[in-house]
Amino acid sequence: MSEQKLTLGAIFYENFELLDMYGPLEMFGILDQVDLVTVAEKAGPVKSTQGPKTVADYSFANCPPLDLILLPGGIGTIPELNNEAMLNFLRERSTSVKYTMSVCTGSALLAKAGLLDGRKATSNKLYFSLATMQSDKVDWVEEARWVVDGPMVTASGVSAGTDMALGVIAELFGQEKAEWACMVSEYEWNSDANHDPFVKYLNKGGNL
């Protein structure tokens, strides 16, 4: 059981996917043990794929020390793959946190930054190849709700991030705390990281 309050940095970029971010932020945010901070390359409003804008309170330049990183996916992942400011921020900050967590295509950014090399990882099922084409030094796991490999934690698409967050909460604060978070948020947790009902859609895109 961790006693010290942890700071989670939620990393925003234009056209992030809403639930990638806000499923995990709900679960971490209801804990007394975690403070959330919102971070982007530049502070200020950041538009999601779906439209609503979140205010990033910190820029990469003035971001406080972090204990946890949460990196969402979304259609905005693609331009970010060529954003050295983002890749460098991830490279620098991931070395000093307990867990760097990605959801959905967020793992493509971690792979591009070289942070998953030599590790197991997963990604969004429908667009899996967006992640795998970023690095052939990653042991890509097709069938997984989420994958933990040391300090790097990668979730499958969108809703999988919420299950991953609860898995990390269980790791940090105990299983009872994760179950408490489920109770207060009326959430039925898929607590088995290997249960992946969406692997059958691997690389089939969104037009089935």
Add this chain to the structure above:
Amino acid sequence: MSEQKLTLGAIFYENFELLDMYGPLEMFGILDQVDLVTVAEKAGPVKSTQGPKTVADYSFANCPPLDLILLPGGIGTIPELNNEAMLNFLRERSTSVKYTMSVCTGSALLAKAGLLDGRKATSNKLYFSLATMQSDKVDWVEEARWVVDGPMVTASGVSAGTDMALGVIAELFGQEKAEWACMVSEYEWNSDANHDPFVKYLNKGGNL
């Protein structure tokens, strides 16, 4: 099947619960058939219970015509129960939309506004009495993931809003569209509005 694009007004207020809002907004927001607009009493950043701020693009005064309303809950519900500007906005706008949807303690606001009188409705399980004490003219349903009564749709706590949103999507655009939304968001839908594993915590609060 609806052909016309629908506008969903997401109603923000200080200390709204993140997932109450963003679970449903993910599901509606991934549809080509729905545009999302963010609305609050005053336009500008609105802080959530968990900290992150969303930008309300419209105020109550300049909010465009809406086809759907989404009202979240959260600890901010309590002061809003005495905010006539909020209650009047809900009274005025609910008459011209297809569905007014609440999540969690949001139904306490609808009840206080008199909008649930003579109808069936549900609310957050742990704090159910916050809703029921607002009106004794509502047929409060203790065991339900969500309840549809005409144009008024009320969900149980937090995560239940996502299941409700998919139920409304199925109603508006067909079951296949709801299942497509689940696929692209890798979401395992509890599609049975009567399946409520959290009723056992009725009025037990968050300190079990």
